[in-house]
Amino acid sequence: MKGLVFHQPGVTAWEDVAEPGLKDPADVIVRVETTTICGTDLHIIQGDVPGVAAGTVLGHEAVGEVVEAGREVRTVRPGDRVLVSCISACGRCGYCREGSYGQCRGGGGWLLGHLIDGTQAEYVRVPFADHSVHLLPGGLDSQDAVLFADVYPTGYEVGVLNGAVRPGDTVVVVGAGPIGLTSIATARLYSPDRIVAVDRVPGRLDWAGRFGADARVLASDEPEQLVDDLTDGLGADVTIEAVGVPETFEMCTRMVRPGGHVANIGVHGKPAALHLEDLWLKDLTIRTGLVDTSSVPMLLSMLNAGRLTTSPLITHLFELEAMEEAYEVFAGAEDTGALKVALKGPQVYRADKSSLVTTAH
Amino acid sequence: MKGLVFHQPGVTAWEDVAEPGLKDPADVIVRVETTTICGTDLHIIQGDVPGVAAGTVLGHEAVGEVVEAGREVRTVRPGDRVLVSCISACGRCGYCREGSYGQCRGGGGWLLGHLIDGTQAEYVRVPFADHSVHLLPGGLDSQDAVLFADVYPTGYEVGVLNGAVRPGDTVVVVGAGPIGLTSIATARLYSPDRIVAVDRVPGRLDWAGRFGADARVLASDEPEQLVDDLTDGLGADVTIEAVGVPETFEMCTRMVRPGGHVANIGVHGKPAALHLEDLWLKDLTIRTGLVDTSSVPMLLSMLNAGRLTTSPLITHLFELEAMEEAYEVFAGAEDTGALKVALKGPQVYRADKSSLVTTAH
């Protein structure tokens, strides 16, 4: 089969790889119907994630069909259409027993496209299937559903839940990329009084508005002053960092009110300064976290009931074999305006070709 | 009357000052029976707290007798023996209504010995008395009780409650000064499995043992390795920073397990590095905070029931007029071994002279 293989920093290829087989009786093999590319994949390609071995197939998000199931798998079987979570969970360790799947100590965690071959391929092996894939309600479109492998639960769990958003709150989301946008969309589930989106790209702020931001401000346009004005100088109840650089994290710690919450979602490559000389007495709660995907069943149910917006997040659609072009479009987001790109496998692709937003050729 | 007046960085004097009178109908005037000196007072004298105006009487902890009460005061009256909290609270603003007295927006907060004259004097005016002083149960010794003006509630609220200590936890307390010791003593209220104390002074570690630390380790003696060994490499459930320098804060963020809590109590003068490149995915909760003293009624009840250790914390006892000598002993803690020094006013002093640990001359 074909897969997107990481060879060394800067070098990847869509090429022939061995089809995966069951290695453990808790595994399933999934034929990939739809996958997508994550900002983290770009970090891997740049060489920022040393755990990724040469030869690894990338990708950690997918919707697909179970084609083979190990003998221990009890919750899905061949023929089932499933969401492949970005987190694999043993289900037995102390962390998994508390739903902290991202911290699994039993061999799980972020495996796909990281420590083992991932979803940017025609087939993928998913370990610990009973805790790592989710049966999909029948009618869900795979382009919508694939956003629940990582993007939606991350915005919700690491942004909104860690930020403890409550009715009436002022919430600031710094960074209006896919994760920031899902933070905005899911923050609305708790009826904050207002959501302020901050980004340095005007087009992203437009998206923020479509996902529910009540106020939008360029990073260059004094966002701290705006928050100050909106809150009578008190600061925001919740600030959510969805960029991953020291400047935006530090901005979040300045914009939050005494007693407020800072939720960091960004993947950081270097330290930030924590200005304890100002913050030690501010009663702050700062949370960091990797997604657990424990909220996926609830979020899928909300999606199925039409209570969450998804489609506009997929700006570009490709056939699976156009993977390399999709990477170019995604990596060049400033020019292409890409938010998330979806890649559809051949069989399903033929079935609903008419709905394609952008074709590969 | 006499009071300890801050004139400029490095210059204070025990000298004549005007006796305080009621300025607001919610005030009380308290005759100081016992007061004490806080590490923050030393910071003020060093010039680190710019809000303190020249001429201010220092001190924010006291036990005493109400001698005059404004006409709005409803919960105490002249003749009552009270604990003067380090935090004054308007009781009406949004923060006070949630018990976040330290963040009072109605004119309260940390006022005594900071923005107004404090407790290191014969008399002190306490604003917003109904929310800022506590009636003392009859039999309590003033040396015990004075520790509940700041030291005990700070260790408990900012350390133990913000750290969310639970039964079975491994708790690390970095810094075994008075605040670290009360964190240890009050962490035990939640039955952690073990408490590890870290300090750079052997004598302080001895104290930590007396307050309930199960393991004690010098900062120079690889505390991180010890915590690693004790927790099978996982890290502590809770780390409590009770020093106030970047090194110890950063140590706390390294010693905590994924999913754990870091509670900062230390008063910091400069930024710490937050190593988000390691911590972004560790599901950490980091809390900062100023004490609210909302736990004082419960803690006093525990003290009264004999469930909290206090006396050993007062290592030196002086007459009030020996204030300057007391400051020297307290500032020279490395040599004198001082933890907390207590100063007793003249009238009460005569009554129980026999119990003095150390006299002034």
Next chain:
Amino acid sequence: MKGLVFHQPGVTAWEDVAEPGLKDPADVIVRVETTTICGTDLHIIQGDVPGVAAGTVLGHEAVGEVVEAGREVRTVRPGDRVLVSCISACGRCGYCREGSYGQCRGGGGWLLGHLIDGTQAEYVRVPFADHSVHLLPGGLDSQDAVLFADVYPTGYEVGVLNGAVRPGDTVVVVGAGPIGLTSIATARLYSPDRIVAVDRVPGRLDWAGRFGADARVLASDEPEQLVDDLTDGLGADVTIEAVGVPETFEMCTRMVRPGGHVANIGVHGKPAALHLEDLWLKDLTIRTGLVDTSSVPMLLSMLNAGRLTTSPLITHLFELEAMEEAYEVFAGAEDTGALKVALKGPQVYRADKSSLVTTAH
């Protein structure tokens, strides 16, 4: 002035009473701009609330203007337009310090129209004004705002917060009177998956739909079967009792899923059977409660931002002097279709006469 005086069970009159004056320096006198009638007032008239002395002016909800303020009052002054909360709170006792104003032990609690003269009059004395009235944002209509004296915070605090409604939940509200309707409206702040309304009157179910219920079922039409069908036999996450009779409370305990929450809002006159032989192992949480009105500032802010529906709840509007007719209309709700009736005082009445829905004569 005139007021609605309770003389004995079954006997009330709109008659001359003495104008209230300040009795305590924390009181305010409020000229009533708008008041309303509560189902509890009908219970009082029926003699079900023995604490109400003959001669008491009824009513515990109002919007009005402060005309006189005691010397201790700090947060409002004459000329301010305020919401008078149904709960008066001393602000100093242990319960008030935790925001549990309904349980005030310092002389507050439900006083107005119960233990002291209430709001169904031209003027009302409100004790503990700083914790018992709320400044109104300028533009709010008094008919909207008066619903936040009791009806909205009760539905929200005692129904939604005590029921711990979460995104994705199935919520059942039994009883679609004013309190049930505000439970429905405020449950939506937490984005439940669906809200099921149960009532025995078809017209009330229509209202439930307008306030946001997704499914509506007559009490006679097998509501338990419907909930069973909607939840695959599991039961609702949250059931909210807003009637006050044993049958509906017991229905709520049958319709809730294992691990779910039952929130009782209803004012009950006799015991219900708690079927512990079935429920002991169901992991239920059952909450009862009197409103605290601690959520009023947040709810008013949501109202001001246009995020809460109110106007349709006032079905009938009268001049204050038509109080007796208003009681008849309200008591005869089955025929008149009344939900809440509003009564407007003379001065304000003249100013906006054109907006009256129903006049008294």
Next chain:
Amino acid sequence: MKGLVFHQPGVTAWEDVAEPGLKDPADVIVRVETTTICGTDLHIIQGDVPGVAAGTVLGHEAVGEVVEAGREVRTVRPGDRVLVSCISACGRCGYCREGSYGQCRGGGGWLLGHLIDGTQAEYVRVPFADHSVHLLPGGLDSQDAVLFADVYPTGYEVGVLNGAVRPGDTVVVVGAGPIGLTSIATARLYSPDRIVAVDRVPGRLDWAGRFGADARVLASDEPEQLVDDLTDGLGADVTIEAVGVPETFEMCTRMVRPGGHVANIGVHGKPAALHLEDLWLKDLTIRTGLVDTSSVPMLLSMLNAGRLTTSPLITHLFELEAMEEAYEVFAGAEDTGALKVALKGPQVYRADKSSLVTTAH
């Protein structure tokens, strides 16, 4: 092998039964080292638990050695010494994912000695072994450890955690049988100010004192008056029902303060009256629940560290084959003073015969 077989109400026998074998690849077979008898077993024999089929081996608590493990079992293997939990958990359903194992919807829940053969036998088959047995730390005595299969986690989870015990609380435990005693012992982990034990048997109150009750009162001796006196008329913060009859449940709802918690542990056979006419406005939280045993790892760690008292709970020790005599002693507790009886299997029995408290013959 031999086992205690339930034939029909009133008729059981220690007789030959088929040795259990693996039925599912997630099962283990455990050789019973120590088992015990629960009050629920007596209810079964009286015919009160209709789900128990004739021919079922009773018992749901054991310590033993794994002698065979299904091919899916990953956390234990033959030769391991384990605690067999009274709850079996699939680990995959929504309830199990939240740690609510007692409510398992995937085929687990209370199975042993209820829906399948139990632990009062030489061998027992335990389904879903990875979530239903716990590896024992090496040095633990089996008589201590067997109390953690049901008795200790029930007192802790359903009593103390559901009751939300906090430092400084007044806690009342009604019923000083084994479950009441473990509620007392584990309530102390949260440092309540005082624990009041209520029972109708003086000898049980003596035990309550040994487990940490500060006050003890006979049910006939006005316990409500005592609680009233101890709390200045306010009532207890937490009341824990550990009997299972309407009278004691209703007593718990009368003795709790406004805003307090009632935790029901008792297994009830008929409804109780919930006096909503008094309670609707008291801000009560009433919890019911089946144990999950999710706290077992923490509790075992506390036991291993010497922080929990256990041994005195086992008042009588028998050889396994003396099961029928053990039942008589346990059922006649009023005369024999039995709290828990332990039964030891032959091999282990020989090893530590000298420590027997009571022998069978």
